[in-house]
Amino acid sequence: MSPARPRARRGHRRSTGSRTRRGGYRGDVTPLSTKDTPINTPPLKKNQTKRTTTKKKPKNHAPGLCNTRRAAWLPGRDREPGPGISPRTPGSGLGTGMGRAWGSPGTGRGPGTEMSRVPASPGRWGRSGDRDGQSTGSSVRFHFPSQRFHATTLLRAVLKMRRGQGKRKAEATELPRVSQRRKEEEEEVREARRRAAPSVREFKYNKKRVRLVSQGSDLKDDARCILYWMSRDQRVQDNWAFLYAQRLALKQELPLHICFCLVPKFLDATIRHYDFMLRGLQEVAEECAELNIPFHLLLGYAKDVLPAFVVEHGVGGLVTDFCPLRLPRQWVEDVRERLPEDVPFAQVDAHNIVPCWVASPKQEYSARTIRGKIHAQLPEFLTEFPPVIHHPYPPSCPAEPIAWEACYSSLQVDRTVKEVEWATPGTATGLAVLQSFIAERLKSFGSHRNDPNKAALSNLSPWFHFGQVSTQRAILEVQKHRGKYKESVDAFIEEAVVRRELAENFCYYNENYDSVQGAYDWAQTTLKLHAKDKRPFLYKLQELEQGATHDPLWNAAQLQMVQEGKMHGFLRMYWAKKILEWTRSPEEALQFAIYLNDRYELDGRDPNGYVGCLWSICGIHDQGWAERAIFGKIRYMNYAGCKRKFDVGQFERRYAPCTPSQ
Numbered sequence: 001m002s003p004a005r006p007r008a009r010r011g012h013r014r015s016t017g018s019r020t021r022r023g024g025y026r027g028d029v030t031p032l033s034t035k036d037t038p039i040n041t042p043p044l045k046k047n048q049t050k051r052t053t054t055k056k057k058p059k060n061h062a063p064g065l066c067n068t069r070r071a072a073w074l075p076g077r078d079r080e081p082g083p084g085i086s087p088r089t090p091g092s093g094l095g096t097g098m099g100r101a102w103g104s105p106g107t108g109r110g111p112g113t114e115m116s117r118v119p120a121s122p123g124r125w126g127r128s129g130d131r132d133g134q135s136t137g138s139s140v141r142f143h144f145p146s147q148r149f150h151a152t153t154l155l156r157a158v159l160k161m162r163r164g165q166g167k168r169k170a171e172a173t174e175l176p177r178v179s180q181r182r183k184e185e186e187e188e189v190r191e192a193r194r195r196a197a198p199s200v201r202e203f204k205y206n207k208k209r210v211r212l213v214s215q216g217s218d219l220k221d222d223a224r225c226i227l228y229w230m231s232r233d234q235r236v237q238d239n240w241a242f243l244y245a246q247r248l249a250l251k252q253e254l255p256l257h258i259c260f261c262l263v264p265k266f267l268d269a270t271i272r273h274y275d276f277m278l279r280g281l282q283e284v285a286e287e288c289a290e291l292n293i294p295f296h297l298l299l300g301y302a303k304d305v306l307p308a309f310v311v312e313h314g315v316g317g318l319v320t321d322f323c324p325l326r327l328p329r330q331w332v333e334d335v336r337e338r339l340p341e342d343v344p345f346a347q348v349d350a351h352n353i354v355p356c357w358v359a360s361p362k363q364e365y366s367a368r369t370i371r372g373k374i375h376a377q378l379p380e381f382l383t384e385f386p387p388v389i390h391h392p393y394p395p396s397c398p399a400e401p402i403a404w405e406a407c408y409s410s411l412q413v414d415r416t417v418k419e420v421e422w423a424t425p426g427t428a429t430g431l432a433v434l435q436s437f438i439a440e441r442l443k444s445f446g447s448h449r450n451d452p453n454k455a456a457l458s459n460l461s462p463w464f465h466f467g468q469v470s471t472q473r474a475i476l477e478v479q480k481h482r483g484k485y486k487e488s489v490d491a492f493i494e495e496a497v498v499r500r501e502l503a504e505n506f507c508y509y510n511e512n513y514d515s516v517q518g519a520y521d522w523a524q525t526t527l528k529l530h531a532k533d534k535r536p537f538l539y540k541l542q543e544l545e546q547g548a549t550h551d552p553l554w555n556a557a558q559l560q561m562v563q564e565g566k567m568h569g570f571l572r573m574y575w576a577k578k579i580l581e582w583t584r585s586p587e588e589a590l591q592f593a594i595y596l597n598d599r600y601e602l603d604g605r606d607p608n609g610y611v612g613c614l615w616s617i618c619g620i621h622d623q624g625w626a627e628r629a630i631f632g633k634i635r636y637m638n639y640a641g642c643k644r645k646f647d648v649g650q651f652e653r654r655y656a657p658c659t660p661s662q
């Protein structure tokens with residue numbers, strides 16, 4: 001990989017304000033404008049989804065069962081065309097071809113746990129709990145960090161009216177109107193799925209999303225069910241892995257089961273993250289029950305609990321989703337090794353629009369090099385989803401009731417980092433956040449997304465991270481408004497598709513995605529050269545964690561993350577770069593940044609997070625800049641640059657009102 005040549009000094013002083021044409025990060029530091037950006041803005045054809053959605057009977061659909069069970073397991077041979085990916089081929093990412101990516105032995109794998117289904121006990125997470133606002137269809141129950149937008153505001157307005165203090169008639173009708181709109185939107189989405197196909201069985205499923213992990217692909221004759229091992233994509237609808245599993249089950253006329261393996265700890269995740277995940281899973285379990293698909297929550301590492309489950313339930317075929325990170329990949333490999341040989345095992349990339357292994361066969365250098373590849377493949381992959389339907393083949397045994405309380409007790413995580421209030425977990429709320437983004441913030445996304453005082457971001461990253469909302473659904477919905485908000489829609493697609501899938505590409509193809517060794521040679525060289533430079537301030541991890549530095553903006557950003565579980569995207573760059581400036585070495589800076597990010601951000605432990613930290617500290621996907629102390633050729637950001645961009649004082653006052661201003 002050739003190093004990026006440092007650019008001339010032009011614009012160096014204003015590096016916080018200029019966007020590079022070669023490797024610039026998301027909106028770098030300047031709001032992305034479609035005018036000055038070399039973005040191949042999406043030729044997202046208006047009728048593109050229609051092409052798939054209007055077909056009632058796809059050409060290749062053959063009614064009845066496949067001739068052989070074997071056929072159903074081979075991506076690309078299941079009546080539909082498509083090359084598929086053969087097992088253990090280089091580039092397939094599983095087996096010999098990607099052996100290098102399996103990570104350091106033993107990391108985070110913890111002790112083996114006996115397979116255990118959680119015994120039943122009255123759960124504390126009953127339907128009527130936190131989510132009661134949702135069941136009424138209110139899209140405004142939650143509120144966003146720093147945007148104090150929530151149902152109580154509306155409710156207060158209604159009550160005021162009732163007390164005769166209301167000013168405008170419209171206020172009184174606002175709440176029902178919002179509910180009504182939300183219901184209509186939900187129905188529209190359901191209708192779009194139905195238009196795509198009555199079920200996934202009749203849908204022309206793109207097999208490039210699937211690859212075979214196991215050696216064997218034959219489904220045994222005495223198979224009693226199909227199992228989807230849900231891991232990263234924790235939702236029912238709009239989930240290509242779930243859909244693939246149901247497709248197989250429908251074709252084989254078998255029951256379908258879902259399981260989730262709950263590990264007691266995961267990297268630096270705390271109760272904040274586990275709570276978000278478990279409450280989302282509760283919604284999944286309820287939805288599965290309505291669809292006649294038993295949902296099993298297994299306690300322990302998949303390698304310890306899944307193979308036994310497979311044998312006990314006579315699972316004929318296993319499907320899982322995809323994550324490019326080391327640990328989840330190791331889980332898949334561990335299961336593959338322990339699975340009975342006659343059980344085929346397939347993996348589906350249900351997180352990316354263009355499957356990671358299809359988007360590019362190698363590590364891409366920057367957004368510039370992957371953008372064209374992704375946009376060229378969007379017409380093929382950015383399609384409507386068919387619905388996951390009520391499963392017609394009943395399970396021989398129901399799922400045991402889940403004792404959610406016991407799940408919480410089984411966790412070995414830090415419980416001091418508390419759950420956040422603004423983000424209610426689950427697909428229903430995630431989709432409501434998406435709709436509120438479209439209705440209220442999308443219009444400003446193009447122009448104000450780099451201003452932390454403005455409500456312009458989608459705020460969807462927690463739901464995306466846990467797979468509770470599909471990015472593909474978000475794009476399908478957002479792009480409907482391109483006629484009205486072209487700049488914003490294009491900028492959103494750049495972030496949520498190009499930048500996000502670039503991060504997936506990096507973590508998938510670079511085994512050092514979370515260390516300085518993962519950086520380009522030029523960046524490693526320049527950081528080494530400046531490793532001994534005198535630092536103006538040196539902070540310990542604890543001082544950083546408490547937001548106790550000399551810089552009130554940095555402290556405010558840190559506190560926003562600690563308190564709300566989500567730092568504004570623009571400030572994340574400034575935040576990480578300052579850690580490089582104030583710690584003893586780039587290695588220490590990266591370690592601290594990843595630790596804090598993974599511990600406090602709801603969306604942490606994500607490819608986006610590793611790439612965000614490496615972009616800020618190690619220049620990944622960026623280019624070299626004019627040399628300066630500590631940073632070398634890594635792009636620099638400073639307080640003065642932030643002041644030119646937004647009202648820094650306003651942000652500081654919000655999060656650190658007691659900090660003496662500098």
Ligand SMILES: Cc1cc2nc3c(=O)[nH]c(=O)nc-3n(C[C@H](O)[C@H](O)[C@H](O)COP(=O)(O)OP(=O)(O)OC[C@H]3O[C@@H](n4cnc5c(N)ncnc54)[C@H](O)[C@@H]3O)c2cc1C
Nearest residue numbers: 026457458459460461495496499500569572604608609612
């Ligand atoms: C140091 C640092 C750490 C970061 N840590 C994380 C992290 O842990 N998890 C995480 O999801 N993102 C991370 N990001 C990327 C980005 O800041 C967040 O995705 C974004 O702020 C999430 O807020 P949002 O959903 O409101 O974003 P929006 O601006 O509304 O964007 C919509 C979606 O696009 C994607 N996206 C936006 N910006 C980027 C980006 N720069 N790179 C890749 N995808 C992007 C995300 O999926 C996001 O949810 C980090 C960035 C930096 C610089």
